[in-house]
Amino acid sequence: xxxxxxxxxxxxxxxxxxxxxxxxxxxxxxxxxxxxxxxxxxxxxxxxxxxxxxxxxxxxxxxxxxxxxxxxxxxxxxxxxxxxxxxxxxxxxxxxxxxxxxxxxxxxxxxxxxxxxxxxxxxxxxxxxxxxxxxxxxxxxxxxxxxxxxxxxxxxxxxxxxxxxxxxxxxxxxxxxxxxxxxxxxxxxxxxxxxxxxxxxxxxxxxxxxxxxxxxxxxxxxxxxxxxxxxxxxxxxxxxxxxxxxxxxxxxxxxxxxxxxxxxxxxxxxxxxxxxxxxxxxxxxxxxxxxxxxxxxxxxxxxxxxxxxxxxxxxxxxxxxxxxxxxxxxxxxxxx
Ligand SMILES: Nc1ncnc2c1ncn2[C@@H]1O[C@H](COP(=O)(O)OP(=O)(O)OP(=O)(O)O)[C@@H](O)[C@H]1O
Numbered sequence: 207x208x209x210x211x212x213x214x215x216x217x218x219x220x221x222x223x224x225x226x227x228x229x230x231x232x233x234x235x236x237x238x239x240x241x242x243x244x245x246x247x248x249x250x251x252x253x254x255x256x257x258x259x260x261x262x263x264x265x266x267x268x269x270x271x272x273x274x275x276x277x278x279x280x281x282x283x284x285x286x287x288x289x290x291x292x293x294x295x296x297x298x299x300x301x302x303x304x305x306x307x308x309x310x311x312x313x314x315x316x317x318x319x320x321x322x323x324x325x326x327x328x329x330x331x332x333x334x335x336x337x338x339x340x341x342x343x344x345x346x347x348x349x350x351x352x353x354x355x356x357x358x359x360x361x362x363x364x365x366x367x368x369x370x371x372x373x374x375x376x377x378x379x380x381x382x383x384x385x386x387x388x389x390x391x392x393x394x395x396x397x398x399x400x401x402x403x404x405x406x407x408x409x410x411x412x413x414x415x416x417x418x419x420x421x422x423x424x425x426x427x428x429x430x431x432x433x434x435x436x437x438x439x440x441x442x443x444x445x446x447x448x449x450x451x452x453x454x455x456x457x458x459x460x461x462x463x464x465x466x467x468x469x470x471x472x473x474x475x476x477x478x479x480x481x482x483x484x485x486x487x488x489x490x491x492x493x494x495x496x497x498x499x500x501x502x503x504x505x506x507x508x509x510x511x512x513x514x515x516x517x518x519x520x521x522x523x524x525x526x527x528x529x530x531x532x533x534x535x536x537x538x539x540x541x542x
Contacts, residue, residue, distance in 0.1 A: 208280060209244025211268070211382060211414065213354045216241040216277035218438075219261050223487070225264050233488040237263045238438045241277070242514075243431075247381070248408065250415040250426030250445070254461065255435035256484055261418040264435070265384040268416060269301050269403040270294055281382070299329060302375040304368075306387035312367070316343070319355030321375045329378065337377075344373040349404070365396035369403065376407070379463045401427050422461055426450055431520065434458045437487055437495040442516060454523035456502045494526065502527050 207241045218238040238260045245251045253261045258293055266272040266277050278287040281297060289297070304326075305311045313322050324342040326332055342352040349452060350367035358524055359367055385404070389397040389468065405428060419425050425446070426530050432449045434442040434457065442455040447489060460480050480499045485491050491498050497507035506526050514524045 208283065210247045210282060211245040212280040213241055213264075213268065214244050214280065216264070216267060216279065218260075218267055218272055219275045222306065235487045236438050237487060238267065238274075238489060240442060243433055243440070243443060245414055247414055248412045249431075250408070250417050250429040252422075252429030253418045253430040253435060254420060254422050254425055254432060256420060256480070258437075258484055258487065259435040260438040261420075261435060263388055263438075265303065265314055265386055265416055265418050266413045268382075269303055269384055270297070271282070271303075295329075299331075299378040301382045301384070302378065302380040302381050302385045303386060304371050304375045304388050306390055311371070314358065314360055316358075317355065318357055318359060318362075318370055321359065321370065322355075322377060325374060325377050329408065330424045331378065336384065340377060345370075347407075348373045356379055363396075364392050365400060368392065368400055372400075372407070373404070374480040375506075376411075377410075381412070382416070383413045386418045386419070387420070388417075390419070390421070404428060417476065423448070434461070437490050440522075440524065441496065442521075442523045442525075443514070444523075445519075448518065448521050452519050452529075454521065455496075456500050456529060457496050459529055474517045494524070502529075 216238055217240060220235040220237055222233050222235065241264060243251065253264060255261055263272055267274050270279070271532060278285050280286070281301070286294065286297060316324070319338065319341055323337045324345060326337045326340065331337070342355060345352055345354055350366060350369060351377070353363070354370070359370065361372065388404070389400050392400065396530060401424060404415070408415060408428070415428060417428055418427055421431070429446050431448070432446050433440055434455065436457050442449065442453065442458045449458060450462065453462055457480065482499065485495065485498055491508070493506070493508040493510050494500070494503070494512050497503040500507065504527065510526070512524045512526045514522045516522050519529055
């Protein structure tokens, strides 16, 4: 049975040298390769990885904002990748994106009311009065006063602007939200308030989330499953508690090193955060792309790319020497 949202063997390539800012460069950026996963209604999947690992590109490809070079995205059984723009329109209402820095994506000269009502206006939904009432109700649900309708985004704090952005995304009554780093740049208490708000909205409205972040702590608060991306490939996918208590990929383990002790669980291996920058996606390393930074790498890692293989219930890893084996032999976790 296929999932509510299904991403199948998705590839995204950006060709450099075709104009624009990148015309000085040559080559192809392998932004995403062979991405495969499903998401059920009302659930959250987290996408984590360092900058440039392909998280935003995957979010945008799901929403048909980036055209894949291969593979498909199925939403409730419909292959969105094959749809012409006109037939995509009804799906656009059902899927919305919340960006990292909402101020950048907001027109500073529009009032908060105009910003929130814009998606309804663009899609010709409702009368002016209905649009206004809907925007006011959403503002109040976000914990903001309706007098914000006539104010400007510059008059609000980062956390308040993020709530305005969430209100805007909800006007078309979507079923799926792609949340691209919705809490980054906010202080810890504001991050917690936004995460709580997102969790409550999900329960109330039956929303599904694709939650993009480099912060596994934030992701683990909402996501049932987490996908770890490295240089455009899935290196590990697991139920969140499994990923946090027994990561199998050395890269995941190194990301966990940055987690606060209360989020970390069990006896984790001490793999430091990866040093240096990830290699270029134009010329990714041979074999396992992480081998150039991996403390566990052996000869085979530079010559053969490990396939994503199952190491437990819903737990897959692409590594020749998964750490999970070490856990199982130490008896630190129970086999599933
Ligand atoms: N429109 C584009 N044209 C060319 N290259 C692009 C484009 N968008 C993304 N890329 C490249 O694709 C790769 C993946 O980028 P992406 O923004 O998806 O990563 P990310 O994990 O979301 O990073 P960040 O956390 O910094 O947002 C990067 O190498 C990036 O430079």
